[in-house]
Amino acid sequence: MARPRSFDPDQTLGALKALFWEKGYEGTSMQDIEAATGLGKQSLYRVWADKRAMYLAALASYARDEVTGLVQMLDGDGPPRARLAALLDGAVAQADRRGCFLCNASLDQAQANPDTQAQVQAMMQMSLAAFTRLAGGDAAKGAALNAGYNGLRGMSAAGLDRAVLRKAADGVLKLLET
């Protein structure tokens, strides 16, 4: 018996994720958020307590979508080498400048906020575990693959040529066959 919300919070969360991913926590203002979502502050604050809650929700959304996707790809069907190749090819092909939201969060927010840190570590562990499974349980190989993949995305974010990214991906792929 009350007025219903006129927007879909899940959809708004997508916009929040894109914003924070691109501009970081400090780099995103409430004004940016209002503009990107087309909503007033009050509507937003009614769903999330404050800006930090919006950020954490966006990060959780990233974990749900992207990290889960990564794990599924690594745990998928076919020979391990093909699965890894598909993942790396995707990273090379995308080649956006945003990097990995998770890694960005780790760098600029984790130390400033315990909740963020916990979420980042949990996601990193999931990714690490998936890479280790892919490497047939070889923990060193799994950890190195995880490092290689994250590093590749970092190089992509730095704006390196796609040719270089291609080579890096090839090199990382070889790591699986040692």
Place this chain on the structure above:
Amino acid sequence: MARPRSFDPDQTLGALKALFWEKGYEGTSMQDIEAATGLGKQSLYRVWADKRAMYLAALASYARDEVTGLVQMLDGDGPPRARLAALLDGAVAQADRRGCFLCNASLDQAQANPDTQAQVQAMMQMSLAAFTRLAGGDAAKGAALNAGYNGLRGMSAAGLDRAVLRKAADGVLKLLET
């Protein structure tokens, strides 16, 4: 024929580097800078035009110190494997939460500022070239090593256990011997 400056800008630059490295551009306020350097705004602004100039100077200082150090270590004496091992051991032992200033800058500032982007790319190229030399000219291997090293530092920044970092370092080291 005028009053001399009462502080050493180079020394101040060290404090600026540490600050921006730890907290990022947006996360560092002029108030923080005044506190960390013990100087008033006017003294700072007389040396650097604005906050952005301070950031770029700090980044350049990082390039001069750390990136040059990395390159020298990779180009040093002894068997390549030992040089790489020393670098990786250092990354594992340090295990701080700041990550690589260069990578942080790439992620949160490069897209917002062309000067930063240029500097980041130049440094990344230097690092990449050094890794490729280490790999005996094998571009794919060099790029993968670069990715692995940066990824390792990212994992360190994310706060993963040193044991995991150790394993990742071992895995990356194996990459050299393929």
Place this chain on the structure above:
DNA sequence: GTAATTCGTGACCAATCAGTCAATAATGAA
């Protein structure tokens, strides 16, 4: 000593920050 010039300090600026409040609009239950 004196003039010229730069330095350092603290008050000050408009703009922006995240967040709040009061008033109005819209809805469903009765």
Place this chain on the structure above:
DNA sequence: TTCATTATTGACTGATTGGTCACGAATTAC
């Protein structure tokens, strides 16, 4: 329809942002 309840809007808050200005202190050239 009426009423209770929630959503939305926009004005507003105090705090903080990066940056400036004016003034007194310090120093060197002469």
